[in-house]
Amino acid sequence: MNDFASRVLAWYHLHGRKNLPWQQDKTLYKVWVSEVMLQQTQVTTVIPYFEKFIDRFPTLADLAAAQEDEVLAHWTGLGYYARGRNLLKAAKTMIAQYGEFPTELEQVHALPGIGLSTAGAILSSVLQQPHAILDGNVKRVLARHYLVDGWTGNKKVQDKLWEFAKEVTPSKDTHHFNQAMMDIGATVCKRSKPLCEQCPVAETCFAKAQGLQKQYPQPKPKKVLPEKHTFMQILKYQHQVYLIKRPSSGLWGGLYAFSEFESLDELEQSHATQALNVIKSRELTGFRHTFSHFHLHITPVLVELENLPQSISEADSTWYQVDEKRDFGISTPTAKILEEISQLVSLS
DNA sequence: CAGGCGTGGCT
C-alpha cells in the first residue's frame, strides 16, 4: 500500500466520521439514497430528508412500488429534482432486471442518476469493493496535494484528478480510505481556512509547501447570471388553489406548479379565454429566486374565483386544499406562495 | 462537452 493511503487510513480510525445516519446498518439501498441526495448538497441539508425518505421507503422494493408524485413530495426543497425522478426510475429497473440491487460496478453505473463516482462510492462503502471515487471533497484534496491547475469541472482536469485518485486508492480497506478522503475534504481540507496542521498528508502536499492552499482548487470561470421574470397565476376558489404538473424534463420537472405568464396582460387575457368568473385579482409581493444558472423575479397574482371552472380541470392538475397534507412535489417558490395563501385563508 | 439543473450554508 502506498504511503499516502497508509496515512489517510491511520487518520480515518482516529478522526473519520462514523455516525452519519446512512453509516448505520448499511445497505446498498440506503447508501445509494444518501449518495444521490448528497450530490451537490451539503450533509446538514441532507440529513432530515434522508431520515424521512427512508422512513417512508425503507427498502428498494418499497421505492420501486412508489408513485413519482410521492417521491417528489419527499424531494421538495432539496433541489435537482431529476435526482428524485431518476431514483424511482432506477429502483423500478433494478427490481425488474435483477430483483435486487446489483453488485457490479458496470451494472450500477448504468442506472440513471448514478455516475462512476457514485457507483464506486456505493460499492466500496457497502461491499468493500476496491473502486476509487472522485467527488468534490476528493477533488479538493487532490488538487491541492498535487497542485492540479484548472477548474476541477473541466474535463481534462477531471481526467487528471481521476488518475491521481486511482493512483492513491488502495485495493485493501478501500471503503475506509474513500470515507476518509471525503471526511478530510469536508472537515480538514476545507475550501476556506483549511486546517493543514490536522491533515495526514500535509507533509507531501504541494499547495501547503508553497503556501498556495487558497489558490487551489482553481475557481470556476465566473459568469453573470441572466435575470428573468415570470408572473405566477394563483387561481383560488375558497380554500383551494389550482396546480398543474410540469413536464418531466427541464426545470422543476414533475413538480406541481402555478400557471406562468410572461406579462400581467397575458395573464389577464387568460381569464377571458378560459371563461373564468373572477371576483377579484391582485398582485402579491414579488420576490427573487436564484437558481444555479439564472435569477428569476416572481410576481404572484392572486385570482379569486366565484366558482370552480370546468374548462381547466385537465389531467395532471389538481385543486389543492392549501392546509391539506401534500402527496406531490412542489418547488420552493411554490411552497413559499402556498404558505402565504394559507395565512390569508386562515384569516378569512 | 459545456451548459442545464435547485437550494441553502458559509463568508
Place this chain on the structure above:
DNA sequence: TAGCCAAGCCT
C-alpha cells in the same frame, strides 16, 4: 451582502 459553491449527472 452577495457571491461562491456543495458527497454530480445527463444531454
